[in-house]
Structures are given as structure tokens and as C-alpha cells.
Amino acid sequence: MKETVKLKIWRFDPQKENHGHWQEFEIPYKIGMRALDALWYIYENIDSTLAFRFGCRAGQCGSCAMMINGKPELACKTELLPEKEYTLEPLQTFAITKDLAVDFAEPFEKMKEIHPDFVKTHEGVQVFTMDEIKDLLEYHKCIECYNCIAACPSVAESWNEFVGPTYMRKYAQVQFDPRNTKDVFENALSDGLFRCTTCKACVEACPKDIDLAHKAIEKLRSIVVKQGLGPLEGQKEFIERIRSYGKAVTIEKQPLIGKNGQFGEYIGEGEPVIFFTGCMMDLRLQKIGKDLIDVLNKLGYQVVIPQDQVCCGSPAIRSGDFDLGIRQLKKNVEILERYGIKDVIVGCPGCGITLRDDYTRWAKEILKRPLKFKTYDFNEFIHQKVMKLPTETPLKLKVTYHDPCHLNRGQGIVQEPRDLIEYTGSEIIEMKEADRCCGAGGGVRAGIRDFSRLIASRKAQWIKETQAEAVVTPCPFCIFQLKELVKNKGIDMDILHTATLLNRLLKRPIKKSQIVDE
């Protein structure tokens, strides 16, 4: 038989019925086929009542946006593969007109409402270099497909309070256009600027690769902060702390490092690597920090911990205090570069994304040189080495995995932690939407605690459904958020970092000879 593609399509006519239903189709496969071709095939050959939108068939008009396998995509750009199954649903968050067609009038009107008039500085064409308009052109690339709105966890909880990514893009477009004299950052502020968790789900969903989280939201926040209208009250505390003693959180129990810390500068033998602990592992989750150091030691690394390292600045940067972020960068770069060691390991994805993205960008812009070290997430760094180890007595845990936003979309690390879990002989029961934001990021947990909890609450059900014994998630922030979540919802589950899981398995130090090198 010829190859086929299977589609499960959500059918719903709100004029006629109260509930929708799934309908399955199996259609002939054609090489290079896109989801839109499949829909056309069904329309022409099987059922002409199937409703879906389309326009350019070239990824340029945004009409064909829909959920494909649970993610917002453009149907005309989504390639289908033979003998695979796909689910097609209408773009979430929007009112359904019929089947896969949603009502775009509402988002269009919203753009009209927020549309801030462009007040010209002068007549005619302004002189610009391409460099000056590079970012502006990125804002202009939007095709208003609204994929980003459908992807946004904050919009999903309350579109009334957070207008959403593409509208923030529009604000940024007007705010940062030097030809415009009118400020709109206050409108952005009242439209929920601080409700974004910087989870980057919108960036992932954007067919035009617009960096909405940084170039729109964080940049708008930085203006708001400069004008003294931000950050939020709850965020001011940690910013004040970073400013006064270099760490984002208070010192409550014995720190991992520093004057009164549990660890000195050099731990163990072997190839030296720097461990950038971040505030959470230093001051809140010391046990995890210790696990991480142990694992590195067991794998044959000497762990070098600069005792005077300070907060990476992530909490400040995400909530718009770029100046403080830059101050932290300068301090840390000096500290980290002083050893002449190339590899820097982080166990906190928040630090990871900051060292990787923000530091790299600012190093270029401010220090005018590349960094002398390279940052690795812990999972990524040890992955290859661990996968070559002989197997140990399996832990036989049943766990589910939550993808930290700043690890998954932030650094593209998805498979490595899963492989590590499997290496421990544990079974992963995937939860629904494992990569949906837990609500802790972007200063939202500190700034608007209730809202942050609301975003998290969606995960409770899915975590519970897995009936796993523990949730593994290699991020201190997610661990805090999820610990609180399961406690409040009365779910009896441990929340573990991959380092902890591995440290339980790798009991004795591993001899060099056991590691098979390439």
C-alpha cells in the first residue's frame, strides 16, 4: 500500500453543538507535504465542511496558525512525515469560529486598541545605519499570526491582565523607534509588562524568530526601571540585596561557599572545572549544590569554586535593571577569568542563560571582546561522559520530568537530562506539556506571587496524573515553585535535581579507568 499520514482533527461547530469531537483521517502521503496540503486534500476529497484558514501558503500571512501536536504552528510550514500521526486543533486562547478556524477579529481589534499613535519627530526619511535599525526591523517582521499569544502561559491565565507578547512587540516597536517622540512604556506597564515569566514559549512559537522575551519585554522593562516605575515591590527586595551584598537571597543557613561556607576553593582531583553556584545553590539548596560537586568529583573533575562569586544578575536583568546586570557581569567575568580555566559549570538554568546569552552579548557590546570562558549547564556537561559509563545498580524510580524554560527553550537542552535519568535506571513517565512554564521565572514569583501560583497550578493535575514517585527538574527555581505547588495541592512527591538523582546512583568515586574515552 502507498504511504499514508494519519490526522486527528478537532471538529466543532459552536452554532450547532456544545462540545467538539476528534475526527480521524488517513490520507495519502506526498513527498514534502505540509499540514495545509493535508487539509486541502480532506476538503477536496473527503469533507468540504472542514473549516480552516489559509492565505499565502508561504509562511507570510499568518492565517493558517493552528495547534499541531499541541504547539502553535503555521500549517503551511509544518511538514508531515509518512506513517506518522498528527493532531490538529484550533489555536488555543481564541474563540473558535468552526473546527480549525478561530476568530481573528478580537486580536486584530486589540492591536487597534493598543495601537499607540506614531508621533513623528520630523518630515521625510531619517538617516540610519543598518545597525541602528536592525532590532527595529525585527519588530517589523511580525505577520500577526498570534502563535505567540496561543503559546503564552501568562496570557492563558489572564489575557485581561497581560496583553501578550506580540502586543509588547508592538509597544517596543514604537518605543524604540527614534522617529517617534511619544512614549508608550507606561501603556506597556499597565498592560501587564511584569507578568511575563520570560519562559520564551512565544519565541519558540514565532515563525519569524522574533526574540520577544528579550527584545520586547526585557527591553521595555529596562525603560520602565530607568524611569523609576519598576520593578515591582516584591522584586525590589532581591535587587536591593544584589546591590548591597551581591546575592539575591538572604543568608539563612550555612552557605555552600564563602567565608562561612561548607566548601573551599578547590575540591577533589582531576581535570579542573569552575562551578558557578548561583545564589540558590549557595544559600537555599545547598544539598543540591553538594550533590553536584560530588557528581563532578566522581566523574573525575576537580571542582574549582571561586569563593567571591556574586549573583549572575539574572533577577535584575529579567526584571529590567540592566545597569545592575552589567555591574554583576563585570564582577563575575573578572572572577571567573582569573583561573585560566575554560569550562564553567552551572546547575541553575537561570544562571546558565544569563552567562551564555546576556554576558556574551554584553561582552561584545561593553567589554568589546569575547569571554575567555565557556558556560555549560551541568546536564549538558556531564552527559557524554555519563552515557559512556558502565551501568550501576538501577535506582528503579518512577519519575516525571519538568522542562525548565531557561534550560529547554533558553539553552536547547531537552534530551540530556532525560538520558541522565534513564541512565540511573529510572523510568520517565512524561507529563502533559512537560515544557510548560511553572510560573516562577522573570521575577513573577517574587513580584506577583498569586499569579505565579496560578500559572503553576495547571501543572498540578498533570504531575498527579503520572503517578510518578518524584518530579525531576534541574532548576532551583522550578524546584522551589513545584515543591510549594505539590505541598499546597496535597500531592506526595519529591522534587529532585538531576544532580541529586545521579549522586544517589554514583555511590563510590569512579576510577579513571572506568571512563571510556573517545
Place this chain on the structure above:
Amino acid sequence: MAEGGYNATLCNVDFEDSIESHFQDTVSGGAFVNNERLVRVLVENAPGRILKLEEDGALFYRTSDGKIDQRAFGRQSHKRTCYSGDRTGGEIMATLIDLLRASNVRFIKGAAVDFLLDGNKVTGVAAFDPEGAKFFLIRSKAVILTTGGGCRIYKITTNSFQGTGDGFAIGYRAGAELIDMEFIQFHPTGMVFPDSAKGILVTEAVRAEGGILLNSLDERFMEKYAPDRMELAGRDVVSRAIYREIRAGRSTPHNGVYLSLKHLDPDFIEQRLPQTVEQFRDLSGVDITKELMEVSPTAHHIMGGLRISEKTETNLKGLFAAGEVTGGIHGANRLGGNALADLQVFGYIAGHSAAHSSFESSLGKVHDKQITQIHRAIISPLQPKQDGKRPSQIRHELEELMWANVGILRTKEKLTHALKDIQRLKSTPLEIGNHNTTFAYEQLEALQVRNMLIVSEIIIKAALFREESRGAHFREDFPETNPSWRKNIIISKEKIHTVPVVVF
């Protein structure tokens, strides 16, 4: 969506350029049958409109000294094509939509079906909104027709799904005169692979930035056909060259020719042609910074359309038209980058003309009989028919026959054959399977197919009438350009005739 650029004599890059040169290029590119008065209006106003667009928020790419950059497009004597990456049309559209959003202009969703008529005055529009299967009327003192092109009548086309040519047919039914309908531009470079991407435009910017065409023997074949301008010869010339290479068997695995950028720096390609890089990567898995593209001609633009004055008036009172639905500006072959200029220049004029005319007139009459007729056409496909066919079936047959018989190389025989087939399709009753009232798309498709058949018929009639080859119209049985045919063909419901070219 328009990608490559907008022609305007800004002289930012090439100081030798002039309005006069833009005029000459347009008229000679159009094989000397353009309405020269319209061309004047075009070239004189193109710079002003683009500057206004920038004032309103649009951004075009810059030269190193910070001015709007300009590049060379096909068949132009100077670098005069302004652009915003390869999404120039998108940039213009987004700017205009924002302007509209900031205004109090009302948007009404729906497809125009026919004009309301009182004698030869257009008094409004009858429209259909498929979302609620609603038929409704809009009465107005003036109407501007801007429904764009109609190359969807061809199997392989760059046009979006909306390019069904409704406006030509709506105007025709109402008694409007159409000019130059035999001139269809086949863009030399459309994608050929995979099927779902067939016809999608590979912007002329690729050749403007240095892309070269090769056949399967690795020969740069444009040396044979246009040794001077090479890849940047007129679109008609390049399309015929590619077509001939393919017909002679020197084609690529997917029946096209190669377009190569391999001699250019990958970073330069990424920066100048981001959308094309993305397009080939996403749609056919080809990395154009390293691999060859495969391309072949694709139906792109209808040069003809409603006959308009310099003020965009048509022969019907109260009806103004602008954009691709009009004819006369581009003659027998449009230059790349001239359409965007055309839309901005004439769209602006149309707005003014229509506003002025509506100040001076009152709402016209609406005739019940006509409304009943229009309504009947809308609901007719809902009734079961003997031998009825679905609109999509008819559409496919039409696309095939237009591609095979009314394409790049034409003959009397093929055209006559096509005309017969169209008559047969026109008499086939339309019947649809979707009787829904929530998303009655198929009902809309039936209306579009009805229009597509009319547009095709008009094109064929004009193509048969012009017994010579000129610009994009190539008759294998009349391969030469005949000076006595330097005139325009006008078609209306009543008659087909020729008129002398309007010279300046």
C-alpha cells in the same frame, strides 16, 4: 506577498538615474504599449510615496551613508529598487494596516460578489461573508476596486489563494472596459519542489544580488538568449529562455533549471535574502548558501485590467480602481518593482478621487431585480444538480488547461482549444457538498470559480486577437513583433476592439 522591492528614482545609489530613465525603462519594458500618461504619473509620484511610507513608520534598508538603499532589478538601466529585506510588500502592508487601525475606517469582512448598478453608475457592492453564510449589501457613493491579481487560474503560480481575479470579473459583469488582458507575466523563477511549494516565488532579488542561472549541463544559458543583461533581462525573456531550456531536455531532476548563489558569501546571502533562505530551508530542505536552487517559470502578474484614467476613474460612474486589477500602466510586461510603486501611487490617487466624487454625489439607487439575481447566483450551487461538479474539480481542470494552452508560448490552435474547454466548464453546473452556515467556504469557492472562468475567457479572447508577439505575449504562430500592432485591445461585455496607444 511582494518581496523584492519598490522602484523609485531616489538616486541614492546611482546618481545617473532620472525620472526620464525610469519612464523609458518602463515603456520599453512594456514593449511600447503602455499608457504613457499613466506611466508618467507612476514614475513622477513613486519617490514621494515611498518617502511618505517612511514617515508613517515603514523602514527600508539603508546604504552605508544611511539613505534608503537601492538595488538593480531586471531590465532597469539604474539601481532604483528600494527594499526592506525580501519582505518589502509586507513592510508596506503592515505600515498601511497600522495607519488604518489608527484611523476611524471601518473594516467589514466579506467578499465582493457584484457591483450594485443604476444604469452605468456603481451604487454599491453586494457581498458574501462565508463565515456566517451571509449575503449583504453596502451602498456607497463611490467604490474603489483593489482586488489584485488573478493568476490562480494557472496551475503553477506565485499568487496566494486569494488571487482568483474576482475584480476583473466583477468589473466585466458590470460593464467595465478591460485593457491588455492578453499580457500575463510569467515570473522566471518559481519553486519546483516539493509539490506543495510549486510555483512559490523565488524573488528577483536573488538574481539582483548576483544569482546565476544554469542548465543541467552547467551552462550559463542566458549568454545565448540575452548576452547583455543576462539573468537580469526582462522577465518575459528570461522565462522563455528557461522554458526553452527545459523543453530541450536540459532540465534538472524536478524539471526546472538551477539558480545558484554558491559563488557568494553565505553571510551576505543570509543578510540580503533572509526570507529566501528561510523559504528554501523550510519548504524544500535546501540550504541556498551551499546548494543549488531549482526553479522554473510561474504565473505571476496580470498586466491587463480595468481601464483607468490618470485619476483612476473607470468607464463606470462612481467606480475607481487601483493596483493589479487595473491595466495600461505596465504595457506588455511589468518591470520587477513597478507594481509596488503602482499600488502606492494609484492607490493614493484613487482615495482622493473617490473622496472627491462622493462629496459631489448622493447615494444612488439600488434595484431589487439585480439583487435577486445576485442572490440567486450565490445560492444556486446549494441546489442539487444533474451532472453537477464541485468548484474544486472545475478549478483543477481550469488550472491545467490554462497552464497547458494559455501559457508562455501560445498558438491559435491551443487558444481555440482552450476557449472551447472554458465554454464547456462554464456550462457545467456547480454543486457543492458543504451546506453549512458557519463556515461556508465552498460557497465562496463557487463564486470564485465563476469569476476565474470569466477571467480566463477574457484572457484567451484577447490572446487570440493579438496576432503578433509582444512582451509577455508570445505567439509561436506569429513570433515577430508587428509594428502595426502597437495598439491596445479593449474588452467589455459588449465588444472587443483596439485603440491607439496613449502617448505622452
